[in-house]
Amino acid sequence: xxxxxxxxxxxxxxxxxxxxxxxxxxxxxxxxxxxxxxxxxxxxxxxxxxxxxxxxxxxxxxxxxxxxxxxxxxxxxxxxxxxxxxxxxxxxxxxxxxxxxxxxxxxxxxxxxxxxxxxxxxxxxxxxxxxxxxxxxxxxxxxxxxxxxxxxxxxxxxxxxxxxxxxxxxxxxxxxxxxxxxxxxxxxxxxxxxxxxxxxxxxxxxxxxxxxxxxxxxxxxxxxxxxxxxxxxxxxxxxxxxxxxxxxxxxxxxxxxxxxxxxxxxxxxxxxxxxxxxxxxxxxxxxxxxxxxxxxxxxxxxxxxxxxxxxxxxxxx
Amino acid sequence: xxxxxxxxxxxxxxxxxxxxxxxxxxxxxxxxxxxxxxxxxxxxxxxxxxxxxxxxxxxxxxxxxxxxxxxxxxxxxxxxxxxxxxxxxxxxxxxxxxxxxxxxxxxxxxxxxxxxxxxxxxxxxxxxxxxxxxxxxxxxxxxxxxxxxxxxxxxxxxxxxxxxxxxxxxxxxxxxxxxxxxxxxxxxxxxxxxxxxxxxxxxxxxxxxxxxxxxxxxxxxxxxxxxxxxxxxxxxxxxxxxxxxxxxxxxxxxxxxxxxxxxxxxxxxxxxxxxxxxxxxxxxxxxxxxxxxxxxxxxxxxxxxxxxxxxxxxxxx
Numbered sequence: 275x276x277x278x279x280x281x282x283x284x285x286x287x288x289x290x291x292x293x294x295x296x297x298x299x300x301x302x303x304x305x306x307x308x309x310x311x312x313x314x315x316x317x318x319x320x321x322x323x324x325x326x327x328x329x330x331x332x333x334x335x336x337x338x339x340x341x342x343x344x345x346x347x348x349x350x351x352x353x354x355x356x357x358x359x360x361x362x363x364x365x366x367x368x369x370x371x372x373x374x375x376x377x378x379x380x381x382x383x384x385x386x387x388x389x390x391x392x393x394x395x396x397x398x399x400x401x402x403x404x405x406x407x408x409x410x411x412x413x414x415x416x417x418x419x420x421x422x423x424x425x426x427x428x429x430x431x432x433x434x435x436x437x438x439x440x441x442x443x444x445x446x447x448x449x450x451x452x453x454x455x456x457x458x459x460x461x462x463x464x465x466x467x468x469x470x471x472x473x474x475x476x477x478x479x480x481x482x483x484x485x486x487x488x489x490x491x492x493x494x495x496x497x498x499x500x501x502x503x504x505x506x507x508x509x510x511x512x513x514x515x516x517x518x519x520x521x522x523x524x525x526x527x528x529x530x531x532x533x534x535x536x537x538x539x540x541x542x543x544x545x546x547x548x549x550x551x552x553x554x555x556x557x558x559x560x561x562x563x564x565x566x567x568x569x570x571x572x573x574x575x576x577x578x579x580x581x582x583x584x585x586x587x588x589x590x591x
Numbered sequence: 592x593x594x595x596x597x598x599x600x601x602x603x604x605x606x607x608x609x610x611x612x613x614x615x616x617x618x619x620x621x622x623x624x625x626x627x628x629x630x631x632x633x634x635x636x637x638x639x640x641x642x643x644x645x646x647x648x649x650x651x652x653x654x655x656x657x658x659x660x661x662x663x664x665x666x667x668x669x670x671x672x673x674x675x676x677x678x679x680x681x682x683x684x685x686x687x688x689x690x691x692x693x694x695x696x697x698x699x700x701x702x703x704x705x706x707x708x709x710x711x712x713x714x715x716x717x718x719x720x721x722x723x724x725x726x727x728x729x730x731x732x733x734x735x736x737x738x739x740x741x742x743x744x745x746x747x748x749x750x751x752x753x754x755x756x757x758x759x760x761x762x763x764x765x766x767x768x769x770x771x772x773x774x775x776x777x778x779x780x781x782x783x784x785x786x787x788x789x790x791x792x793x794x795x796x797x798x799x800x801x802x803x804x805x806x807x808x809x810x811x812x813x814x815x816x817x818x819x820x821x822x823x824x825x826x827x828x829x830x831x832x833x834x835x836x837x838x839x840x841x842x843x844x845x846x847x848x849x850x851x852x853x854x855x856x857x858x859x860x861x862x863x864x865x866x867x868x869x870x871x872x873x874x875x876x877x878x879x880x881x882x883x884x885x886x887x888x889x890x891x892x893x894x895x896x897x898x899x900x901x902x903x904x905x906x907x908x
Contacts, residue, residue, distance in 0.1 A: 346877055355879050402744045415844075419736070426846030427719045430877035437840040439769075440758045441833070450839070450874050452756075516758070522767070523754040527732075527844065529743030557767050560663055560747035562672050 275331070277322055277377075278583025279341040280384065280575065283307060283359035286314070287575065288321050290329060290336075291583035295395030297576055299329040311354075311362040312370060319374030338378040340582035341367060342387030344414075349429045352381050358412075358447065380586045386423045386432055387581030388571070389416020392534050394584050396572040401531040405524055406571055407434065409492075409537035412447065413455040413520075416581075417528065423585070435459065439519045454520035460492040460538045463513050467495045470509045477505035492539045496546075514546070518553035525566045526559045536571030543570055592648070594639055594694075595900025596658040597701065597892065600624060600676035603631070604892065605638050607646060607653075608900035612712030614893055616646040628671075628679040629687060636691030655695040657899035658684060659704030661731075666746045669698050675729075675764065697903045703740045703749055704898030705888070706733020709851050711901050713889040718848040722841055723888055724751065726809075726854035729764065730772040730837075733898075734845065740902070752776065756836045771837035777809040777855045780830050784812045787826045794822035809856045813863075831863070835870035842883045843876045853888030860887060 275298075280287045282305060289300035303321050305314060318341075326333060345357025352368025354360070368379035382390075389398075389406035398404035398418065408414035415434025417424040425431045435455035436448045443452035444462075456462055467490050471479045479498045483489035495513070498506025524533060535547065551568050558565070571577065592615075597604045599622060606617035620638050622631060635658075643650060662674025669685020671677070685696035699707075706715075706723035715721035715735065725731035732751025734741040742748045752772035753765050760769035761779075773779055784807050788796045796815045800806035812830070815823025841850060852864065868885050875882070888894065 346879060348879075419741070424736070424845075426883075427848040428846050428877065428879070428881050428883075430879070431844060431846040433843040433876045436843045436876045437754070438756050438836050441756050441760075441836050443758075448876050457758075519755050519758050526750040526753045527748060528741075529745050529748040531744040559750045559753045559765050560745065562663060562665075562745070562747070564745050566743075566745075 275335050275337070276583040276586065277325075277336050277339040278387075278579040278581065279318060279322065279339060280387070280578035280582060281305070281318065281341055281343045282384070283344065286318050286321060287579055288318070288325055289576070289579035289583065290325060290331065291580055295391070295580045295584065297579060299325055300576075300579060301325050307360055311360070311365040311367065315367060315370040316374065319371055322375060333375060333377060336377055338380060338586040339371065339375065340380045340382065340387070340585040341371070342382055342384040342578050342582040342585075343367070344384045347381045347383055347429055349381060349425070352379055354381065378586065382423065382582060382585040383416075383425070383432065384578055385414025386416040386425060387585065388414065388536060388577040389418050389534075389581065390423050390584050391573050391577030391579070391581030392536070392571050393418040393421065395580050396577055397534040397569050398532040403528065403530045404532040404534060405434070405528055405530045406534040406536060406577075407521070407524070408571070409458065409517075409535065409539040410460050412461070413459045414537070434520070434524060437520065437523065439516070439523065454516070454523075457516035458513065458520055462516075463492050463495065463509075463539060464490055466513060467509050470495075470505050474505040478503035479506060493542070496542055514549050514553060518550050518557070521550060521568065522554050522557045525554065529560065529566055531566065533566050533568045534571040535568065536574070536577065540570050592652050592654070593900040593903065594642075594653050594656045595704075595896040595898070596635060596639070596656065597704070597895035597899060598622070598635065598658055598660045599701070600661065603635050603638060604896055605635070605642055606893075606896035606900065607642060607648065608897055612708070612897045612901065614896060616642055617896060618642050624677055628677070628682040628684065632684060632687040633691065636688055639692060650692060650694060653694055655697060655903040656688065656692065657697050657699065657704070657902040658688070659699055659701040659895050659899040659902075660684070661701045664698045664700055664746055666698060666742070669696055671698065695903065699740065699899060699902040700733075700742070700749065701895055702731030703733040703742060704902065705731065705853060705894040706735050706851075706898065707740050707901050708890050708894030708896070708898030709853070709888050710735040710738065712897050713894055714851040714886050715849040720845065720847045721849040721851060722751070722845055722847045723851040723853060723894075724838070724841070725888070726775065726834075726852065726856040727777050729778070730776045731854070751837070751841060754837065754840065756833070756840065771833070771840075774833035775830065775837055779833075780809050780812065780826075780856060781807055783830060784826050787812075787822050791822040795820035796823055810859070813859055831866050831870060835867050835874070838867060838885065839871050839874045842871065846877065846883055848883065850883050850885045851888040852885065853891070853894065857887050
């Protein structure tokens, strides 16, 4: 049995996971990240211990704890080197958690965990290789090859959102100009929607959000398009083009068996994916069969817990 | 002992390679590709048999023949599905070669062979993972992970040149707009140099090529820059920016231990690589240590022969 923890900027979710990737029990608490990592990890330990006790397990029933974190990890040392959302540079997360629970602790980037979760129990089960993309605040990317997370020789690989698709274009949070994330994340889609409404004040979107642009989310342009709004349709069409550009790149690089799309934007389902597939199909390099299948990620937020719960398996073996 | 063949558009080179990746003997013939694949493969077989005889080996001394081809391969069936340079769609290359020589025949994409060659005996020896880029007519890419070529679930992965860095930009031979290859191949550099000379007829370049723009090659802009020519310097600077854009993407995706650069343009050596490294360093996502090392590929054209000679090892094992 394994414990998987998804340590997000606003919420920490933990789960008890069996070897097949089923979540037997889960719970969550607010992160309250401003307190510093020691307080946060103390709460995380309490969450885990409470979960174990509530469901009548014992610490000894578990082989290890896996923790997914949105940042750069030194896996060997169990250190969080850097994370956009946390002000915890070089924080010894694993050692801190072990102060409270006597189990091995493994860390992994959260997008990598999500990809492993989809491989173990979601959209990429049984595949030889898969890539999972999460369209959220940024674009998370995880690469699973031969059942294992691919993370390069320094644990820092898989930053698929930080590949430039428009050289010299939009400024990205990472400092580069033109990253895919700056065009195809949920944040980017929202910015594109806002900009379009400002340029087209007669758009239905203004009515959908009561003229309060702060109410625009990643669904707004799609909703407007469904209502026949031209501005909404244009935003969606352009967004799909950006999204497909990066997905086509990923396919030309990896030709994975499955390319799974998760995160808020992916909830549009086939309305999004059908159109994305059509554009990708036109542009991919290898036109033969078999082709990469682009599918919706299946596990939602559970992917992070399940993936985190599985990361120790390759380390342990 | 293995036989490696590099089947190019103008030349077929074959070599006898030992298990350490040393070429014991090699020879080459013109491809004369217009004759169709059967004639070409017949010549290839004669080349191989002559090589074996000349150097006092016997067919029985060899485990297999590996052939690198610039195209899409069905490895399992030994079929060349499609190649830009050959008009041989779905050609059963392996079966055709076996008509003449009774050895297993394995096919692989030539850029993948070059990457494997650099891993076995060149710039990437002993690495956990490496990527090799060849800057030539196009941009070839090969990914070696854990000592094996990564080629996706359908043998079509690794098309690193066909990743868009400038969405909606220059038309690429693959049909997309804005591929890295259309900006950073030797062909692209030559086109950029020509364009710059037409816009700046007083450039030294015009003298270097006796006002014959067809004499411009991938070295011309660098030569002009060395002579203090402003146009040459501008071309080089812009080219390095394009090259670095794609290399930075590759590092953010793979963080390979070694990123080796081969092909004609790479002969500029440190004058090119030093400046590329500086730009990449500024833009990569993970600023910690250790970092990917960008180095010059070491094996030149031999990489293709050695890599082809090694491709059967993973298949055979």
